[in-house]
Amino acid sequence: MWSVVPPPAAAQVRDAFGVEVGELRPHPGGFEADAFTDGRWFVKLWRQQPDSDAALALTAELAARGIPVPAAQRTLDGSYTSAHLGRRYALFPFVDGRQATWDDADAIAGAMRAVHGIAGLLLPRTDMDEWCVEVLRDRRDHPWIADRRDEVMANVDRLEAVIERARAIDVPHVVCHHDLFPHNVLVDRDGRVVALLDWGGTRLAPREHDVFTGLCGPDPVRFLNAYGTPRLDLTHLEYARLARSLHDLAARIDNQVDQHGINTWGFDLLRRVDADLELARPFCDR
Incomplete structure (x- = not known):
């Protein structure tokens, strides 16, 4: 079974991505990941295997082509994920909307x-x-x-x-x-x-x-x-x-x-x- 974990601290996100985040609160995630947001940024914390850097880089290319896709932020070392409690997480701009049905x-x-x-x-x-x-x-x-x-x-x-x-x-x-x-x-x-x-x-x-x-x-x-x-x-x-x-x-x-x-x-x-x-x-x- 997957256990509940806290979000990365603001200082961790700043050191990894160079981005200032506010208080990260739990947000509905999915089968593969936990999620957190401060209302401006969105953290996706994978439970197991994260998306590849190539897949995360694709989000920016899709956004540039006019597809409504939040583009993953790059870390300060040029990758797209950072470590937290033995798991990997990525950072995206938060998009306000309801889940479709x-x-x-x-x-x-x-x-x-x-x-x-x-x-x-x-x-x-x-x-x-x-x-x-x-x-x-x-x-x-x-x-x-x-x-x-x-x-x-x-x-x-x-x-x-x-x-x-x-x-x-x-x-x-x-x-x-x-x-x-x-x-x-x-x-x-x-x-x-x-x-x-x-x-x-x-x-x-x-x-x-x-x-x-x-x-x-x-x-x-x-x-x-x-x-x-x-x-x-x-x-x-x-x-x-x-x-x-x-x-x-x-x-x-x-x-x-x-x-x-x-x-x-x-x-x-x-x-x-x-x-x-x-x-x-x-x-x-x-």
């Missing part, structure tokens, strides 16, 4: 389409190697999933087969965030997107590897209509939709956290995969 699906889809329209970024390409496969095979007898082991293994087998099919299908690669769910989007009081967060998983990948997020919401058809895409590839959608639910299952088992999420983010969404893909089929070429 699926009611903001149209705005999220539009922001996603804008990201996919960016050209000329030098990024790694996706390889579709899935760490969750090994974790779930090795830990199929974990007490949180042992009673549904056959269901888990059937989905793991399906993912491996889908990856093989997807790798044989040549589709355009675009800038993909890979986690553009409402929890990574801030909107203002009028529902306009003011910040897209957490770019650690960004790759050049088929657009379906982002668009699948809309299939996880309550109204996939609304999301796909708002995205306004030309025809999608159903196999890449299947890959991304299935992989995400297995990721969410494996991460909770591997880190021994959020047992409740085993159902809400894992099994509940796994059991929706085929129904969601049927809703997406009219938007796909194959």
